[in-house]
Amino acid sequence: MSAVITVKSLSKAYRYAKRRGGFFEAFSPEHVTVEAVAGVDFEIGVGERVAIIGPNGAGKSTTLKMLSGILEPSSGEASVLGLTPWRERKALAYKIGVVFGQRSQLWGELPARESFTLLRHIYDQEAAPFAKRLGELTERFALTDLLDQPVHRMSLGQRMRCEITASLLHGPGLLFLDEPTIGLDVTAKAAIRDFIREHARDHGQTVLLTSHDTRDIELVCDRVIVVNQGRIVVDQPTDQLRRRFLGRKIITFQSAGQGVSLNLPGVTRRPSEAHATILEVDTKLARVEQVIAAAMADGGIEDVTIEDPPMEEVIADIYASTHAT
Ligand SMILES: Nc1ncnc2c1ncn2[C@@H]1O[C@H](COP(=O)(O)OP(=O)(O)OP(=O)(O)O)[C@@H](O)[C@H]1O
Known part of the structure; x- marks a missing residue:
């Protein structure tokens, strides 16, 4: 180039x-x-x-x-x-x-x-x-x-x-x-x-x-x-x-009933709404498919979206990592 x-x-x-x-x-x-x-x-x-x-x-x-x-x-x-x-x-x-x-x-x-x-x-x-x-x-x-x-x-x-x-x-x-x-x-x-x-x-x-x-x-x-x-x-x-600074995914589950409740290593729950559960997945500890399969096994899931964390968080992490060294 x-x-x-x-x-x-x-x-x-x-x-x-x-x-x-x-x-x-x-x-x-x-x-x-x-x-x-x-x-x-x-x-x-x-x-x-x-x-x-x-x-x-x-x-x-x-x-x-x-x-x-x-x-x-x-x-x-x-x-x-x-x-x-x-x-x-x-x-x-x-x-x-x-x-x-x-x-x-x-x-x-x-x-x-x-x-x-x-x-x-x-x-x-x-x-x-x-x-x-x-x-x-x-x-x-x-x-x-x-x-x-x-x-x-x-x-x-x-x-x-x-x-x-x-x-x-x-x-x-x-x-x-x-x-x-x-x-x-x-x-x-x-x-x-x-x-x-x-x-x-x-x-x-x-x-x-x-x-x-x-x-x-x-x-x-x-x-x-x-x-x-x-x-x-x-x-x-x-x-x-x-990927380098986060290795995290945000998974949102839409469900008609109660929210999704999972107890897996590398998965934490973010502030969520009534019918939308937002989970943060550390992909070094848990695979996205594994988290989705576990949530689906509970039943009642209507929709799933998988996103990267917002860039604001990426930048905050970059600063934290460069200031730590
Ligand atoms: N004309 C100038 N005279 C003196 N110092 C200046 C001048 N222009 C910029 N600076 C200083 O140089 C540094 C870099 O400024 P610059 O405007 O390039 O930053 P920036 O990353 O674009 O910031 P911002 O996001 O606030 O626009 C700052 O400390 C600023 O105060």
């Missing part, structure tokens, strides 16, 4: 004057250095959808800013689509799409359609392919009724759909998304996730996103890079990450 992004020993330290408020300190401020990214290495191949996750201040946004050319690193190297982002920022801008959830690339007073047209000129796009791409994105993202609305009158979810559309109008092969679903309601989040995943899959697009929302990771990305204090803690396929 050829690499779209190659990062070697990439670091970024911010140095700033600490304000303590005193009159004399204004003349001799104390300087503080924050190692936001402390020597990270990774490669991302064509068509991969990768999430960078971690707690607040872990260095996720700083990494994305360096890779999109907004920030220059303190040391280390990065190649993005064959370019050095901070040295060839303009050339790179034609090849990548960038969405920073907190910052808009649209003109608030203008209808979305006019912002899109301005972007066409900024990216030197021919009218015909641009119109075709906008038509496809409008249809896929249900934007028809929004195109003539000024962006500042849109809801956050509507604006985010327009932001992502704007980032794709020049047909980039690589998309950077910083917190693409932050602040959105459940329906808007789902629309954004479905779109990013399907669009990337259909166009062979590579995606690198940051998020605090584990559903973004599970539903969009096939690989996860976990960072903490500027360093990579784990870099694994999403599925493997779950």
Whole structure:
């Protein structure tokens, strides 16, 4: 698989004057250095959808800013689509799409359609392919009724759909998304996730996103890079990450009568509802089939679902394990 992004020993330290408020300190401020990214290495191949996750201040946004050319690193190297982002920022801008959830690339007073047209000129796009791409994105993202609305009158979810559309109008092969679903309601989040995943899959697009929302990771990305204090803690396929850190399954039994009661090693009961018993199975100690067979033997089971634990728990376990060593 050829690499779209190659990062070697990439670091970024911010140095700033600490304000303590005193009159004399204004003349001799104390300087503080924050190692936001402390020597990270990774490669991302064509068509991969990768999430960078971690707690607040872990260095996720700083990494994305360096890779999109907004920030220059303190040391280390990065190649993005064959370019050095901070040295060839303009050339790179034609090849990548960038969405920073907190910052808009649209003109608030203008209808979305006019912002899109301005972007066409900024990216030197021919009218015909641009119109075709906008038509496809409008249809896929249900934007028809929004195109003539000024962006500042849109809801956050509507604006985010327009932001992502704007980032794709020049047909980039690589998309950077910083917190693409932050602040959105459940329906808007789902629309954004479905779109990013399907669009990337259909166009062979590579995606690198940051998020605090584990559903973004599970539903969009096939690989996860976990960072903490500027360093990579784990870099694994999403599925493997779950298996490595948990080896647990959540089995829910729906039953008409009393709940399921089992006394097996490796099986614990989670808070359950009247007709739904939720069991957590440590698959190193008990097999899922064995637990289901034992529950079925009691009778009265109407339905069974088997799930992986939510990613929030995966992340909590990763932190616990990395802090323990
Ligand atoms: N412009 C800046 N000047 C000084 N320090 C900064 C600056 N930007 C970020 N930092 C610091 O660098 C560290 C990493 O910040 P960064 O925004 O990359 O983290 P993050 O993982 O994206 O966090 P969050 O999830 O809260 O967005 C933090 O300690 C932050 O306070």
